[in-house]
Amino acid sequence: MISNKVIEIIMKIVGDENVITSKEERLCYAYDSTPNAFLPDLVVRPGSTEEVQSIVRLANEHRFPLIPRGTGTGLSGGSLPVMGGVVMDLTRMDKILEIDEENLVAVVEAGVITYKLQEEVEARGLFYPPDPGSLKTSTIGGNVAENAGGPRAFKYGVTRDYVLGLEVVTPEGEIVSVGGKTVKSVTGYDLIRLYTGSEGTLGIITKIYLRLIPKPEAKKTMMVSFPRLDDAARSVTEIIKRGIIPVTLEIMDDRTIQCVENHKKMGLPLDVEAILIIEVDGPRLLLDGQAQLIAELCQNNGAQQVRIAETDEEREKIWAARRAVSAAVVQIKPTKISEDIAVPRMAIPEMVRRLKEIARRYQLDLVIFGHAGDGNLHPNILCDQRDHDEMQRVEKAIGELFKAAVELGGTLSGEHGIGTMKAPYLKLEIGEAGYDVMMKIKKALDPNNILNPGKIFWSENNG
Amino acid sequence: MDEKTIKEYLNRCSKCGGCMAACPLFAETQMEPLVARGKLFLIKNYLDGNLDLSKKMMELMSLCLLCKACTDQCPNSIPVDQLVLSIRQEIAQHKGISFVKKNIFQHFLQNNGRLNIAAKMANLYQRSGLQWLVRKSGILGLLGRDLAKKEKLLPEMAKVPFRAQVPKLISVSNPQMRVAYYTGCVTNYVFPQTGHAVLEILRNHSLEVVIPEQWCCGIPALASGDEGSTVELAKKNIKAFQEAGVDYIITDCASCGSMLHEYADLIGSGDAHFFADKVVDLSQFLAEVVDFTPGDKEIGCVVTYHDPCHLNRGQGVREAPRKLLKSLPGVIFKEMKEADRCCGAAGSFNLTYYDLANKVGHRKVCNIKDTGANVVTTECPSCIMQIRHLIELEQIPVEVTHLAELISKSYGGVS
Numbered sequence: 001m002i003s004n005k006v007i008e009i010i011m012k013i014v015g016d017e018n019v020i021t022s023k024e025e026r027l028c029y030a031y032d033s034t035p036n037a038f039l040p041d042l043v044v045r046p047g048s049t050e051e052v053q054s055i056v057r058l059a060n061e062h063r064f065p066l067i068p069r070g071t072g073t074g075l076s077g078g079s080l081p082v083m084g085g086v087v088m089d090l091t092r093m094d095k096i097l098e099i100d101e102e103n104l105v106a107v108v109e110a111g112v113i114t115y116k117l118q119e120e121v122e123a124r125g126l127f128y129p130p131d132p133g134s135l136k137t138s139t140i141g142g143n144v145a146e147n148a149g150g151p152r153a154f155k156y157g158v159t160r161d162y163v164l165g166l167e168v169v170t171p172e173g174e175i176v177s178v179g180g181k182t183v184k185s186v187t188g189y190d191l192i193r194l195y196t197g198s199e200g201t202l203g204i205i206t207k208i209y210l211r212l213i214p215k216p217e218a219k220k221t222m223m224v225s226f227p228r229l230d231d232a233a234r235s236v237t238e239i240i241k242r243g244i245i246p247v248t249l250e251i252m253d254d255r256t257i258q259c260v261e262n263h264k265k266m267g268l269p270l271d272v273e274a275i276l277i278i279e280v281d282g283p284r285l286l287l288d289g290q291a292q293l294i295a296e297l298c299q300n301n302g303a304q305q306v307r308i309a310e311t312d313e314e315r316e317k318i319w320a321a322r323r324a325v326s327a328a329v330v331q332i333k334p335t336k337i338s339e340d341i342a343v344p345r346m347a348i349p350e351m352v353r354r355l356k357e358i359a360r361r362y363q364l365d366l367v368i369f370g371h372a373g374d375g376n377l378h379p380n381i382l383c384d385q386r387d388h389d390e391m392q393r394v395e396k397a398i399g400e401l402f403k404a405a406v407e408l409g410g411t412l413s414g415e416h417g418i419g420t421m422k423a424p425y426l427k428l429e430i431g432e433a434g435y436d437v438m439m440k441i442k443k444a445l446d447p448n449n450i451l452n453p454g455k456i457f458w459s460e461n462n463g
Numbered sequence: 464m465d466e467k468t469i470k471e472y473l474n475r476c477s478k479c480g481g482c483m484a485a486c487p488l489f490a491e492t493q494m495e496p497l498v499a500r501g502k503l504f505l506i507k508n509y510l511d512g513n514l515d516l517s518k519k520m521m522e523l524m525s526l527c528l529l530c531k532a533c534t535d536q537c538p539n540s541i542p543v544d545q546l547v548l549s550i551r552q553e554i555a556q557h558k559g560i561s562f563v564k565k566n567i568f569q570h571f572l573q574n575n576g577r578l579n580i581a582a583k584m585a586n587l588y589q590r591s592g593l594q595w596l597v598r599k600s601g602i603l604g605l606l607g608r609d610l611a612k613k614e615k616l617l618p619e620m621a622k623v624p625f626r627a628q629v630p631k632l633i634s635v636s637n638p639q640m641r642v643a644y645y646t647g648c649v650t651n652y653v654f655p656q657t658g659h660a661v662l663e664i665l666r667n668h669s670l671e672v673v674i675p676e677q678w679c680c681g682i683p684a685l686a687s688g689d690e691g692s693t694v695e696l697a698k699k700n701i702k703a704f705q706e707a708g709v710d711y712i713i714t715d716c717a718s719c720g721s722m723l724h725e726y727a728d729l730i731g732s733g734d735a736h737f738f739a740d741k742v743v744d745l746s747q748f749l750a751e752v753v754d755f756t757p758g759d760k761e762i763g764c765v766v767t768y769h770d771p772c773h774l775n776r777g778q779g780v781r782e783a784p785r786k787l788l789k790s791l792p793g794v795i796f797k798e799m800k801e802a803d804r805c806c807g808a809a810g811s812f813n814l815t816y817y818d819l820a821n822k823v824g825h826r827k828v829c830n831i832k833d834t835g836a837n838v839v840t841t842e843c844p845s846c847i848m849q850i851r852h853l854i855e856l857e858q859i860p861v862e863v864t865h866l867a868e869l870i871s872k873s874y875g876g877v878s
Binding site: 022023024025027028029030031032033034035037071072073089091092094111115134136137138326327330334335336385386 | 494
């Protein structure tokens with residue numbers, strides 16, 4: 001618990017109106033987009049880096065946990081106050097400080113909404129590609145802290161590929177600036193990469209320099225169905241071998257297609273193992289030719305049907321099928337456990353087979369969709385949180401699916417992060433030695449274990 | 464809604480946070496307790512016994528515009544406004560509602576005679592010079608920070624209510640149909656000119672119009688958690704219109720229209736369904752039921768349209784008003800950005816949370832201004848009052864008018 005004396009000091013730092021004490025309001029900062037929740041002792045909404053710094057120093061003095069939070073849309077429990085303490089809501093720091101059109105750099109505060117930045121830069125003919133699923137509500141600070149990805153990652157990379165510089169308040173309350181407006185920088189250790197994806201455990205990110213690129217002129221979308229999953233995977237490889245890198249390569253498995261079709265009649269084929277939604281972007285002049293070539297390659301590799309969108313309306317229709325997934329799957333059961341393993345692209349068919357086998361063995365309903373270009377799959381287990389027996393089977397199945405991903409040369413998390421949800425499995429991928437290195441970094445930078453305790457590193461009491 | 468259904472819905476919330484992008488209150492405050500995800504979590508905690516109906520809880524549950532924007536984008540289609548209304552009802556049952564509200568919902572609204580007298584008193588206040596005196600003296604400023612500003616939100620009452628100005632049956636020769644007109648309280652007591660415009664339009668389409676004795680639709684009571692009063696009003700209205708024997712019941716108010724549709728679920732009887740099925744919004748009726756024929760008088764304006772929440776998301780009417788506007792002679796239609804975003808009125812929300820409602824409305828005013836239109840039109844008297852208030856505050860040269868009044872101008876205006 002936080003003493004009244006400390007609360008008073010915090011109020012002096014940020015102003016009374018930016019401190020939340022009532023249980024009702026604190027409850028609204030107890031959760032993220034996972035099914036879990038932990039009540040924080042206090043919520044504070046700083047408005048500047050200096051205010052963040054003062055609170056971090058106070059936390060070291062009085063030894064209370066500090067949990068940085070954007071808009072709480074994470075999928076790994078990264079912003080949950082699992083050990084209580086103070087949740088630091090950074091959404092008031094929401095200014096786009098600069099869009100430097102000459103140097104192609106945007107400078108933003110941590111609380112800027114990803115979509116808002118994209119709107120602003122696109123209005124200037126520029127492009128910030130990372131597109132995590134929650135981009136309309138997530139903050140850039142959260143994206144950097146979790147190193148968020150998205151469907152465009154195969155062609156354009158993930159958040160880390162666009163971070164040029166950071167201002168960070170360290171766990172002991174110093175303000176560090178690394179990088180800046182230059183694309184190249186090799187001054188000492190690459191702290192930008194260390195902080196990016198550190199899940200709020202190594203510092204509180206307050207300001208970000210982001211790399212921008214020119215906005216592609218046009219895009220073209222198509223939907224291709226494959227009776228056999230292996231043919232879909234081979235087609236993707238063939239497309240890339242021919243020098244075309246699609247901006248998105250979304251895959252949906254048969255069970256996902258069934259759910260969508262049950263929920264909204266969209267005329268999707270029910271006799272296929274996979275549907276690919278392929279989108280290419282770039283100069284308008286090139287896209288028709290690329291689309292034709294992709295269509296041919298797919299047909300030569302066992303595609304049943306190829307639908308190329310010729311109008312915006314047709315394009316919209318294709319994406320509507322993908323967007324319908326999340327609503328469609330919860331019609332089956334209310335709870336959705338969403339994982340985000342990634343495997344080397346060619347291992348996708350084998351991974352899908354193993355996932356299905358695991359689900360069968362534990363009698364669970366499973367849908368698989370994801371990004372076929374980068375091998376990042378989202379197996380979603382559909383279950384009911386109130387059914388304890390089922391939830392125990394889910395737990396076991398998750399353990400096995402992580403094991404399978406690692407066996408196939410893959411990773412536990414492509415874009416959601418470790419947080420609390422995957423903490424028990426971390427050693428599975430990085431081993432004892434890797435775990436030890438990470439732990440040493442954490443201990444060296446945050447000796448009092450102030451920042452986001454209970455994340456990444458698993459212990460008995462982190463829920 | 465029973466507790467089991469409520470829990471089913473609450474259980475469906477995956478806390479994805481998509482509602483944050485849609486909620487006008489969240490956009491202004493970035494406060495998680497004000498957005499659907501937070502509210503649903505609080506309701507769940509209350510039902511699980513982790514929270515009481517504390518003062519804070521009551522305040523948070525009152526901080527919702529009921530604009531349905533969150534529901535519209537929710538991947539799991541959770542009817543957030545219905546859940547908030549359910550908890551408000553629970554609050555009303557356990558904690559009661561204020562003495563003033565109780566009197567209004569359970570006595571005034573149920574009795575047209577008393578309501579007429581109250582409206583007359585308000586009109587007297589405004590005409591007798593008392594209002595002038597009160598405003599001039601600054602006495603309201605002494606009573607509360609916002610009271611003086613809020614007082615200006617109160618509309619000027621009509622000297623004689625609309626329904627007292629017109630006969631109960633308006634016949635035409637060779638009527639193509641017999642319809643009823645549900646005037647709503649605001650048209651009746653505040654904007655009689657809207658009512659006259661509606662009649663003018665209907666007359667020009669050879670429709671026989673019945674205006675039966677009628678009562679408040681009940682939405683103010685429901686929004687405050689007093690479902691009992693709403694049920695009473697619903698029963699009275701259903702009976703009154705049943706006796707009218709009409710093909711359609713036309714509304715000119717988005718909120719009334721959406722409430723009248725909900726009588727079907729609220730009362731559940733065959734009569735209620737029969738009634739609700741006949742209710743149709745004026746623009747939808749003109750665009751889809753009759754062959755809409757505007758007059759030939761050039762109106763001469765650039766107009767933009769504001770979608771009332773209860774018409775767009777509440778009744779699914781989007782294209783009809785735009786179709787009508789585009790067909791009017793001498794009218795250039797300009798679509799505004801975020802036309803379907805709440806204006807902040809939300810019944811009496813703008814009286815309770817004046818500053819916050821104005822912040823929400825400011826965005827609407829900016830979007831109106833950006834179109835360059837000199838007229839903004841809509842189909843909800845409550846939106847009209849809010850937008851007009853803000854446009855006066857921000858001193859923008861834009862006229863705010865009901866769609867019916869604009870259309871009636873093409874016939875040469877109300878005689």
